[in-house]
Amino acid sequence: MKKLLNMFWTFFKIGAFTFGGGYAMIPLIEIEVVNKKKWLSKEDFLDVIVISQTFPGALAVNSSVFIGYRTCGLLGAIIGLLGVVLPSFFIILLVAVFFMKFRDYYYVDLVFKGISAAVPMLILIAVVSLSKSLKKNYANLIIILISMGSILFFNVHPVIVILLSGLYGVIFLGKKVK
Template identity: 70%
Template sequence: MKKLLSMFSSFFKIGAFTFGGGYAMIPLIQAEVVENKKWIEKDEFLDILVIAQSFPGALAVNTSIFIGYKIGGAVGAILALLGTVLPSFFIILLVASFFMQFRTNYYVDLVFKGIGAAVPMLVLIAVVSLSKSVDKNYTNLLIVIITVVCITIIDIHPVLVIVASGLYGYIFFRKKVK
């Protein structure tokens, strides 16, 4: 039970102090569950992240559910979910009740501009950190290039690219089971 409460507390802290959505939360989740608490290995975290991206819903929420389930089963999944979403829920309630009267305030606007500038860097940190776990070879480089071209230039929906990449991995990277 102590581990579950610690997990809830960790996800609550991450949810309370991260702005910018799921991708901005990933480096914080990784630091907490892989490096600080050592609940899972980095390879497991990368696998969970890939699975979480494949499911509908917010990336950080899906990731927290999978990690919570790995640590504490169904109860762990629920506590991790609540830890992740409750801070945002309470902050949104608070902000919604006061936002309209302060949105035109010059200083509030500056705060939001500062937060908005930091979010892309948090996403970049997540990309760099996760890329360290990927094998550096021509096949993976080609997959990255094709993915970027498909999504940004050809405008193929990311879900289709994820499904196609998953099928490619299943067909070409699977190991023969004896």
């Protein structure tokens, strides 16, 4: 029971203090789940992030469900989900009730400008952190360059890039099962 409450509180804090969506949450989730709590190894965390990205829905929600399930089974998945979703629910409720009255205030506008400036840095930290556990070889470098080029220059949808990268991994990088 203590572990479930700890999990709820961990994901509640992450959900409450992270702006900018799931990618901005990755560094915080990693610090809590891998470094502090040691619920997952760095490699397992990377697997959870990859799987979370391929499933429909928000990255933070998917990763909290997968981490909760991996740590404490079905109840852990539910607790992780509630922990990460409830702060947003309460914040949106408060915003709906009070924000419209204060939106045009100078200092409220400044707060949101400051938050929006920090979000790209949180995403960059997530990219750097995840890239550290990626094997440094030519195959991965080629996949990264082709993926970036396809999305940036040829407007290929990211879902197609993810699916094709996964297919490439299965066909060319997979280990034979004995």
